[in-house]
Amino acid sequence: MSGPRFVVVRADDDGMRLDRWFKTHYPQLTHGQLQKMLRKGQVRVEGGRAQASRRLEKGESVRVPPMPSADIAPKPAASSESRADAREKLAHMTIYEDKEVLVLNKPFGLAVQGGAKTTDHVDALLEAVSPDGERIRLVHRIDKDTGGLLVTAKTRQAAGWLTEAFRQRTVEKEYWALVTGVPEPLFGRIDVKLAKSGPAGREKMRAEEGGQKAISDYQVIDVAAQKASFVALRPVTGRTHQLRAHMALIGTPIVGDGKYGGAEAKVEGLPGKMHLFCRKLIVPRPGRKPLMLEAPLHGHMKDTWRLFAFEERAEPEWPEL
Incomplete structure (x- = not known):
């Protein structure tokens, strides 16, 4: 691509953020490269400078500057x-x-x-x-x-x-997890603020007084020889890696979560894969009854549940906390 191109926004991209549009159609373009183009005014929408957060509209023209590498091209349509x-x-x-x-x-x-x-x-x-x-x-x-x-x-x-x-956090969520050990007490609320920190590429959510509010409810459903527990989790807030960080903070990391649990996230005889599953969602719908969603376990978690004879149709009841 030797010179700039002018690309018309398609109907299915209507309402998409400009940075997301570039990520979708030019996936090899890095975030830093796009930000540099925006600062220099090389990217324009309808002839004017634009911010990464600008929402595109169907029919608008986007000026796409020459790419940093000749092999970066618009993503072809699917065959x-x-x-x-x-x-x-x-x-x-x-x-x-x-x-x-x-x-x-x-x-x-x-x-x-x-x-x-x-x-x-x-x-x-x-x-x-x-x-x-x-x-x-x-x-x-x-x-x-x-x-x-x-x-x-x-x-x-x-x-x-x-x-x-x-x-707005009006969606009710329930996750299932296998954790090492047995949380004490058997049900409770974890209210620990979290903030991302660490070197680039290895950031983690850590407990910090100045971090973002993060609240998770949990309850133990079943126990396997005191070595591991079937736990239902309810994230009240929705921070990145919140459930993973919180369970590790109380000393019972999710099995397979080496990032937060390290060597303590292993159970002998089980695969070293993440044992965390989004089991239920209750999604409110405007003017209609909520959408009640439930997913059956699969993959390695289903195998683990059968190994420990855990109830695959368990119906946790959440106490008031």
Whole structure:
């Protein structure tokens, strides 16, 4: 690409942030490179300078400057073969769908969004199967190594109310986890502020008085020989890695979570994979009954539950705290 290009915003990109638009269509462009282009005014929307947070509208013209490397090009449209493959993968994950919402039971190890070295992710699958004129959108995230419920929006209107519900914390969430040892007491609330710190690329959420408010409820459902516990978790707030950090802070890290639990996150005889699963969501819907979602366990967590004879249909009742 020897000179600037002027790209018209498509209908399925309507309402997307400018930085997200570049990440979607020019995935090899780094965040730092884009920020530099924006500061220099090399990126323009409708002829004017723009901020990374600017929301694009269908039909607007985006000036895309020459890229730092000649091999950076707009992402090509999905082929019919790749679309068929994406449809098949999503079909295996889908547990609920209507005209507005598509809900997936995400496999462990599958990233929700891509990065410099991640090309296989949920967002790419959604883009491949999105109909012309309407993009299926992510409205929240779960970690790559966490399995379970992931809600996406099939229309722009649904994306609006879903995103707001997750942002305002009106979505009720329940996670299941296997932790090392047995938490004491058997149910309670962890109210410890968290802040991200550490060297670049190895940041962690740590307990800090000046951090963001973070609250997690937990209850022990079953115990395996005092070595590990089946725990239900309810995040009251929604900080990054909140459940992982909180369980490690009380001395019972989630099994397989080496980042927060280190060597203490291992149980002999079990795979060293993350044992954290988004089991239930109750999502409010404007003018309608809430969407009640529940995902069955799968993968290594299902194997672990069967090994310890834990109840796979447990119905935790949350006491008032």
